Amino acid sequence: MKIIVDGMGGDNSPEAAVKGSVDAVKELGLNIIIVGRKEIIERELSKYEVPNGTIDIINAKEVISNDEEPVLAIRRKKDSSMVIGLKALVEGIGDGFVSAGSTGALLTGGLFIVKRIMGIERAALATVYPTTKGISFLLDVGANVDCKPEYLKQFAIMGSVYSEKVLGVKEPKIGLANIGAEKGKGNILVKEAYDLMEDLDINFIGNVEVRDVPNGIADVIVCDGFVGNVILKLTEGMAKALFSSLKEEFTKSLQSKFGALMLKSQLKSFKGRLDYREYGGAPLLGLKQPVVKAHGSSDAFAIKNAIRQVKNFIEMDVINIIEKDINVIEKN
Amino acid sequence: MKIIVDGMGGDNSPEAAVKGSVDAVKELGLNIIIVGRKEIIERELSKYEVPNGTIDIINAKEVISNDEEPVLAIRRKKDSSMVIGLKALVEGIGDGFVSAGSTGALLTGGLFIVKRIMGIERAALATVYPTTKGISFLLDVGANVDCKPEYLKQFAIMGSVYSEKVLGVKEPKIGLANIGAEKGKGNILVKEAYDLMEDLDINFIGNVEVRDVPNGIADVIVCDGFVGNVILKLTEGMAKALFSSLKEEFTKSLQSKFGALMLKSQLKSFKGRLDYREYGGAPLLGLKQPVVKAHGSSDAFAIKNAIRQVKNFIEMDVINIIEKDINVIEKN
Known part of the structure; x- marks a missing residue:
């Protein structure tokens, strides 16, 4: 298996992309193609010992940044690491693609270059969501801000397949995010x-109140991209705000500072539960080939986990199953 | 000033409604009319000493429960505490109305009985939202799940007036809840x-990312009722989930239990920041008279604070200002 990694995308690249690729090769037993400025990637790679022939480089002179308009960027920057990487995926040079670059550009590139599975009306951006019980899978989280009911139906099918095959949930419970049950x-x-x-023909459990999403009420939460993005971002914002309030409270007196010190490892473990880095990336579902978006601030550890996710995505044959399920259901 | 209180609405009534009314009379220097089953309210009232003539009772034989369909309930239960209370408001027997009963029924009753201000297209349910900096004011939080842009514009005007007049914010910053800035x-x-x-002609600061809402990025956050309800409920759910995770972490070892014990008062103070009871109720904005929804699980303290809110609502002449502002702007 060969996975293509965008060597230039994200806040910490090329360092994180290269180190994450090196770790993935060693731990996951796969081959990697890093796309980016050849001399920079080579210099970065030379810091590590890598088994011969496990990591290749494809040269790409340009980089798409986060503040570029996605459609223009994909159309104009033909020599960018993202466009060249996605084209390499389509040409069969690799089996999946990981990028920590611009979400909008990756989505646009996915739609224009990789293209949608036949029968899929909209591709969705999905993400793993940490809950008190473990994880849920949330989609769409921002690819489609104006949805028709049919899109949500297809998100439910795709989410069900991904949750079962890649996340290993048996008969995943599919809930529709709503303001009442x-x-x-x-x-x-x-x-x-x-x-x-x-x-x-999925395990649809009906409406789930958004209040219960952090409790892991369903394995897959279906919503439109606006609401999904609101859920995702508010969760991040709340966690951050609660931590800063907690910190403020805990530094109020000598006693509370001492108390907080005694709880240091617990507070760290608690924070770890909310760590996106553990869960890899956000898959783009509905495309003809596996594409995973890693968090923009990914470090090497997060990149490695995103590569692991695309590996499972490929191995479990998710795309063929989605194509079959969608078209069986659409024909009925 | 006379405020009408629904004596039967909410999980803890009539006890909470009556005790909250008694405390409000003593602390806030106003008169109250409690609507509900006369003998029950009288029995409850007899537990307290109240200055003569400050609390009246209007008899209402029926109660609207949370699980009744709002429109049917308001139409059929003419003898309910909610319908009789709202009618007393319209007849000028009181100056404002507070209920901890069914949100849907109160909204419906507000629209059918109290009616909208001329020029207002939709009434909004608004609420105070605790942030790390203090409070924001969020609307709509569930009255209008399908909105037109014009509704959001009017919510912005009403929110701006309420924030300035009742919450005392000078030139309140108005933000539009969005997934990008x-x-x-x-x-x-x-x-x-x-x-x-x-x-x-308001202090519109543009889009605010939902991630920043808990940080108090704006004084007023405008959104449609579906998104507003998602924000409100997810905030509640996240706070609860984080607390239960924290508790789990803190009881892992003897040392962490001891640490948590030393932090007891800080944890309590932290929890207090998120306490809806402090902030009174949720005003229905856009109606011809002041109506405030108290939380369904309100205790006497929360009811008293909701009464305080309706008092400010009346004193600051919010409704006339909204009517003037809406119609000036609409005419331009």
Whole structure:
């Protein structure tokens, strides 16, 4: 198996991308192609010992930055690490693609270059979401901010397949994110999506109140990209705000400082539960080939976990299963 | 000033409603009319000493429960404490209305009985939102799950008036909840709402990322009722989940238990920051008279604070200002 890694995307690249690739080769037993400025990637690679022939480099002179307009960037920067990497994926030079670069550009590139699976109306950006019970899988988290009910139906199918095959959940419970649990609650979009999802051959548990999402009420949470992004970002913001409030409280007196010191390892372990780095990247579901977005601030550890995720994505044949499921269901 | 209180609404009534009314009379120097089953309210009232003539009772034989369909309940239960209370408000028997009963029924009753201010397209349910800096004011949080851009524009105007007049914020910063900070981000609804809000004579600061809402990035956060409810409920759910995780971590060892014990008062103070009871209720904005929804699980303290809020709502002449502002702006 060969995985293509965007050597230039993200805040900490090329260092993180190269080190993450080296670690992945050693731990996961696969080959990697790093796309980026050849001399920079080579210089970075020379810091590590790598088994011969496990890491190749494809030269790419340009880089797409986060502040570029995605469609323009993909169209114009033909020599960027992202465009060259995605083209290499389509040409069969590698089996999957990982990038910590611009989410918008990766989505656009995915749609324009890799293209959607036949029958899929919209590709979704999905992510693993840490809960008190473990993890849930949330989609869409930002690729489609204006959705039709049919898109949500397809997100449910794709989420179910991914959760079962890649995350290893047996008969994953699929919930529709809503502001009430009973059928008939919510806005027009979710009401109509509910009816469509009820007819699917998945383990649909109905509406889930967003209040219960952090408790792991469902294995897969389906929503439109605006609401999904709100859930994701508010979760990040709340965790950060609660930590800073907690810190403020804990430094109020000598006694509380001492108390907090005694709890240091527990506070660290608690923070670790919310660490995106553990969970790898966010898969783009609905494309013809595996593409995973790593967090923009990924370090080598996060890149390695994103590579692990694309490996499972490939091994479990997720794309063929999605294609089959979508088209069986669409034909009925 | 006379405030009408629904004596039967909420999980802890009539006890909480009556005790909260008694405390409000003593602390806030106003008169109260409690609506509910006369003999029950009288029995409850007899537990307290109240200055003569400060609390009246209006008899209401029925109660609307949370699981009733709002429109049917308001139409059919003419003898309910909520319907009789709202009618007393319209008849001028009191100056404002507080209920901890069903949100849906109160909204419906507000629209059918109290009615909207001329020029207001939709009434909004608004709420105070605790942040690391203090409080923000969030609307709509569930009254309108399908919105047009014009509604959001009016929410911005009403939120600005309420924040300034009742919450005492000078030139409140009004933000549009979005998934990105730059203009042009988001779904069709928020993009169009942005353009309308830009033209208003308010302190519009543009899009605010939902990630920054817990940090108090704006004084007023405008969103549709679906997204607002998601923000509110996820905030509650996250706080609860983080506390239970924290508790789990803190009881792992003897040392951590001892550490947590030393932090007891800080943990309590931290929890207090998130306590809805401190902030009173959720005003229904856009109605012709002041109506405030108290939290369903309100105790006497929360009811008293909701009464305080409706008092400010009345004293600051919010409704006339909203009517003037809306119609001045609409005419331009």
